[in-house]
Amino acid sequence: xxxxxxxxxxxxxxxxxxxxxxxxxxxxxxxxxxxxxxxxxxxxxxxxxxxxxxxxxxxxxxxxxxxxxxxxxxxxxxxxxxxxxxxxxxxxxxxxxxxxxxxxxxxxxxxxxxxxxxxxxxxxxxxxxxxxxxxxxxxxxxxxxxxxxxxxxxxxxxxxxxxxxxxxxxxxxxxxxxxxxxxxxxxxxxxxxxxxxxxxxxxxxxxxxxxxxxxxxxxxxxxxxxxxxxxxxxxxxxxxxxxxxxxxxxxxxxxxxxxxxxxxxxxxxxxxxxxxxxxxxxxxxxxxxxxxxxxxxxxxxxxxxxxxxxxxxxxxxxxxxxxxxxxxxxxxxxxxxxxxxxxxxxxxxxxxxxxxxxxxxxx
Amino acid sequence: xxxxxxxxxxxxxxxxxxxxxxxxxxxxxxxxxxxxxxxxxxxxxxxxxxxxxxxxxxxxxxxxxxxxxxxxxxxxxxxxxxxxxxxxxxxxxxxxxxxxxxxxxxxxxxxxxxxxxxxxxxxxxxxxxxxxxxxxxxxxxxxxxxxxxxxxxxxxxxxxxxxxxxxxxxxxxxxxxxxxxxxxxxxxxxxxxxxxxxxxxxxxxxxxxxxxxxxxxxxxxxxxxxxxxxxxxxxxxxxxxxxxxxxxxxxxxxxxxxxxxxxxxxxxxxxxxxxxxxxxxxxxxxxxxxxxxxxxxxxxxxxxxxxxxxxxxxxxxxxxxxxxxxxxxxxxxxxxxxxxxxxxxxxxxx
Numbered sequence: 001x002x003x004x005x006x007x008x009x010x011x012x013x014x015x016x017x018x019x020x021x022x023x024x025x026x027x028x029x030x031x032x033x034x035x036x037x038x039x040x041x042x043x044x045x046x047x048x049x050x051x052x053x054x055x056x057x058x059x060x061x062x063x064x065x066x067x068x069x070x071x072x073x074x075x076x077x078x079x080x081x082x083x084x085x086x087x088x089x090x091x092x093x094x095x096x097x098x099x100x101x102x103x104x105x106x107x108x109x110x111x112x113x114x115x116x117x118x119x120x121x122x123x124x125x126x127x128x129x130x131x132x133x134x135x136x137x138x139x140x141x142x143x144x145x146x147x148x149x150x151x152x153x154x155x156x157x158x159x160x161x162x163x164x165x166x167x168x169x170x171x172x173x174x175x176x177x178x179x180x181x182x183x184x185x186x187x188x189x190x191x192x193x194x195x196x197x198x199x200x201x202x203x204x205x206x207x208x209x210x211x212x213x214x215x216x217x218x219x220x221x222x223x224x225x226x227x228x229x230x231x232x233x234x235x236x237x238x239x240x241x242x243x244x245x246x247x248x249x250x251x252x253x254x255x256x257x258x259x260x261x262x263x264x265x266x267x268x269x270x271x272x273x274x275x276x277x278x279x280x281x282x283x284x285x286x287x288x289x290x291x292x293x294x295x296x297x298x299x300x301x302x303x304x305x306x307x308x309x310x311x312x313x314x315x316x317x318x319x320x321x322x323x324x325x326x327x328x329x330x331x332x333x334x335x336x337x338x339x340x341x342x343x344x345x346x347x348x349x350x351x352x353x354x355x356x357x358x359x360x361x362x363x
Numbered sequence: 364x365x366x367x368x369x370x371x372x373x374x375x376x377x378x379x380x381x382x383x384x385x386x387x388x389x390x391x392x393x394x395x396x397x398x399x400x401x402x403x404x405x406x407x408x409x410x411x412x413x414x415x416x417x418x419x420x421x422x423x424x425x426x427x428x429x430x431x432x433x434x435x436x437x438x439x440x441x442x443x444x445x446x447x448x449x450x451x452x453x454x455x456x457x458x459x460x461x462x463x464x465x466x467x468x469x470x471x472x473x474x475x476x477x478x479x480x481x482x483x484x485x486x487x488x489x490x491x492x493x494x495x496x497x498x499x500x501x502x503x504x505x506x507x508x509x510x511x512x513x514x515x516x517x518x519x520x521x522x523x524x525x526x527x528x529x530x531x532x533x534x535x536x537x538x539x540x541x542x543x544x545x546x547x548x549x550x551x552x553x554x555x556x557x558x559x560x561x562x563x564x565x566x567x568x569x570x571x572x573x574x575x576x577x578x579x580x581x582x583x584x585x586x587x588x589x590x591x592x593x594x595x596x597x598x599x600x601x602x603x604x605x606x607x608x609x610x611x612x613x614x615x616x617x618x619x620x621x622x623x624x625x626x627x628x629x630x631x632x633x634x635x636x637x638x639x640x641x642x643x644x645x646x647x648x649x650x651x652x653x654x655x656x657x658x659x660x661x662x663x664x665x666x667x668x669x670x671x672x673x674x675x676x677x678x679x680x681x682x683x684x685x686x687x688x689x690x691x692x693x694x695x696x697x698x699x700x701x702x703x704x705x706x707x708x709x710x711x712x713x
Contacts, residue, residue: 354532
């Protein structure tokens with residue numbers, strides 16, 4: 001991981017310039033951006049990969065459409081039947097998948113970086129379980145429809161996050177990353193127990209249906225899910241990217257970050273809001289798709305070979321993971337929800353990366 | 364910390380200042396032994412049909428066919444001894460796991476152990492159509508062991524060997540694959556789902572005493588290993604290089620530590636299903652009480668965990684009509700307790 005280190009402060013730039021992959025600071029007035037060729041290349045490759053997988057997803061189904069025809073239909077150059085199938089029937093699912101992956105990867109990167117622990121991802125600190133509890137209560141106890149399930153799942157995630165954050169808050173000390181994670185893990189355990197309780201006490205058919213939802217699925221998603229998700233992300237993604245600069249400094253530790261001029265508590269609060277918003281939006285759209293938020297940031301770190309928060313690469317990795325998982329789940333002979341595929345895919349890939357980096361003595 | 368790893372406690376007289384603290388710790392251990400005994404009696408006595416405390420001992424020692432005697436022998440004895448065994452296993456496994464990975468969040472769910480056990484059980488339910496509890500037990504054991512070996516093999520590749528961070532990530536990766544496969548198999552048919560949804564909540568009630576005898580040897584082996592490993596793990600807590608300088612062998616210690624975890628977690632999950640949170644919370648509470656020295660953390664965890672698990676089981680019998688599964692109670696009682704401790708700032712980073 002230390003093969004190509006970042007260049008703090010820009011001072012040792014000359015020294016680093018001799019290496020193959022270096023970073024430069026591009027300045028335009030008050031704005032400065034670190035330009036890192038490897039990161040940019042990885043991002044471009046991930047985006048292309050995700051888009052390609054999404055095109056194939058749109059082409060898959062009872063009526064297969066070739067990738068060139070899909071692209072033609074997307075830009076309005078196809079015949080009317082194909083355009084209807086692509087734009088109305090299948091595109092929402094592909095878009096929802098990409099956006100859910102984007103949101104989960106990004107929120108995972110935020111929480112892992114903030115807690116300085118790969119286990120600090122929203123799957124493990126209760127937000128996902130909270131979303132699941134909200135949906136389960138709606139499905140099994142109140143018997144609401146699809147919209148009600150979506151709403152109560154988002155509400156469950158937000159309420160859990162609020163509770164975890166409030167309990168972790170302490171006057172004077174504010175919220176410390178490790179404490180937030182520990183309390184989140186406790187909340188996750190309680191909510192998981194609640195979910196198990198609900199599942200074991202319910203009628204078999206209802207519980208079975210709920211279990212499908214709990215695995216994370218993209219089946220039957222239309223624009224009603226995709227559009228609100230897109231609107232939420234249009235606000236949250238830029239906010240996350242702006243905040244990410246302070247996030248990198250926060251990883252140095254609270255005191256060091258404060259010394260560098262980061263207002264730690266305010267930044268953390270804003271980041272939690274953004275991260276929870278992302279999880280809530282994603283869970284509402286597709287159910288608690290497991291493992292993307294945990295794996296995507298770790299994969300992105302290893303792909304870009306950078307330490308610290310890699311928000312954009314993590315988000316794109318999440319999108320690629322989900323699009324790819326959806327494509328595979330569409331081509332399996334049995335109906336398997338996308339969450340199963342992302343779990344297997346992300347897990348195997350992460351394990352392979354770990355083993356491969358071990359051989360090179362990295363990681 | 365340094366002084367605690369240099370020599371075993373009996374080899375030289377401890378420094379003067381340490382005497383009262385050590386006396387306090389021995390006192391604490393005695394207190395825990397007393398608490399455990401009291402808990403065991405309570406576990407025999409309390410339930411839907413309560414047995415007077417005075418009648419517990421006579422009923423256990425001389426079964427006389429009365430209703431109390433039957434309740435104690437048929438219902439309360441199996442779940443109590445099983446609770447002790449499972450509690451010890453989970454508490455110790457958590458302590459060893461957290462020391463090995465140097466991560467205070469490590470717990471049996473993490474290193475892929477529960478995931479492996481669950482996958483094996485769902486395979487048995489789905490493909491072999493057996494409904495025998497003992498088959499589940501062995502399947503869970505094999506799954507837990509296989510998963511832990513896999514995690515260790517992935518984490519241990521490369522120059523540095525199984526570094527803590529790599530183990531945790533490898534565990535998360537394997538766990539994700541297994542739980543995804545479990546979900547996929549479970550959702551194939553409603554029958555699979557129905558069999559699995561009850562297994563996935565850990566509980567002690569209604570388990571046969573035969574399970575106890577079958578997992579006992581594994582637990583005993585795991586406990587012995589954990590006690591022996593306390594000192595080498597202490598040395599590794601200082602980092603690999605410092606540990607090596609103190610005579611520790613990181614590779615061997617980690618491999619034995621992983622074996623301990625497999626034995627203990629495998630036995631616990633096989634015997635009672637996945638019981639969450641105990642393995643995380645017990646070492647955490649113990650560290651807050653006695654500090655990070657594993658020579659104390661291990662025995663304290665060994666005694667505290669069964670006390671907590673049995674009380675969770677007792678609570679599950681009385682709070683709800685019908686009964687609440689032990690695994691649900693441990694989460695609902697343990698988590699708030701844990702939160703209170705975290706909020707009081709008694710977290711110790713490893």
